[in-house]
Amino acid sequence: MEEITLKYNNLISSLNLFINDFMNTYKSLLIRDGKKASGNLIKSIGNVNITFQNGQINGEISLASYWKYVEYGRRPGKFPPPDSILDWVKIKPVIPRPNNNIPTSQNQLAFLIGRKIAREGIKPGNQFNEALEITWKKWENNISSAISTDINEIIQNITL
Numbered sequence: 001m002e003e004i005t006l007k008y009n010n011l012i013s014s015l016n017l018f019i020n021d022f023m024n025t026y027k028s029l030l031i032r033d034g035k036k037a038s039g040n041l042i043k044s045i046g047n048v049n050i051t052f053q054n055g056q057i058n059g060e061i062s063l064a065s066y067w068k069y070v071e072y073g074r075r076p077g078k079f080p081p082p083d084s085i086l087d088w089v090k091i092k093p094v095i096p097r098p099n100n101n102i103p104t105s106q107n108q109l110a111f112l113i114g115r116k117i118a119r120e121g122i123k124p125g126n127q128f129n130e131a132l133e134i135t136w137k138k139w140e141n142n143i144s145s146a147i148s149t150d151i152n153e154i155i156q157n158i159t160l
Contacts, residue, residue, distance in 0.1 A: 007153075008052065010146035018139040019048045019059065026131035030070070033125060038091045040064050073124035079114045086110040 027042050036042055044064035051058045066084070074080070089110045104112075 008150050010149045010153075011057075011143065012050070014139070014143045014146035015050055015057070015059070016048075018135060018143060019050075019061070021139065022131055022135040023048075023061070025135050026128060029127040029131050030125075033127060035070055035125060035127065037088055041067055041070060067128070069122060070125050071128045074117065074122040076117075076119055076121040079118045082110060082114055085114045085117075089113065 023045050027045060030036060030042055041064045044062065044067075047062040049060045051060075086106060089106050
């Protein structure tokens with residue numbers, strides 16, 4: 001008996017379009033919510049890798065390492081990395097305000113911001129999950145149709 005190789009051409013095509021739409025939606029939501037200081041997170045979105053293994057479809061999107069803090073926030077507790085906060089202060093249009101006629105340097109401002117984050121945490125942004133929901137609603141029927149088409153093609157090949 002001949003072994004059947006499953007091909008998911010329609011599904012792969014639909015998933016690629018879905019992922020491109022998702023990435024564009026995610027970028028626009030980050031911009032909408034003011035999450036574009038340096039633009040590094042937005043620039044990092046890409047390099048999607050879709051794999052089929054053991055009957056499962058896995059997708060992996062490369063993002064800047066700090067995306068999880070933008071998405072899920074950060075609980076109060078430890079100070080964030082001082083260098084990361086200082087880089088953010090240098091990029092973001094944060095204007096240090098003098099306190100009792102003593103100018104606040106960027107290092108001092110980074111420390112104060114880090115202290116506030118350690119005390120209060122960072123609220124979650126949820127742009128990734130929102131983009132996923134928006135994109136899935138648009139593409140759910142298309143992806144289902146692609147799966148049906150692929151299954152029908154497999155059945156036709158078996159019966160012929």
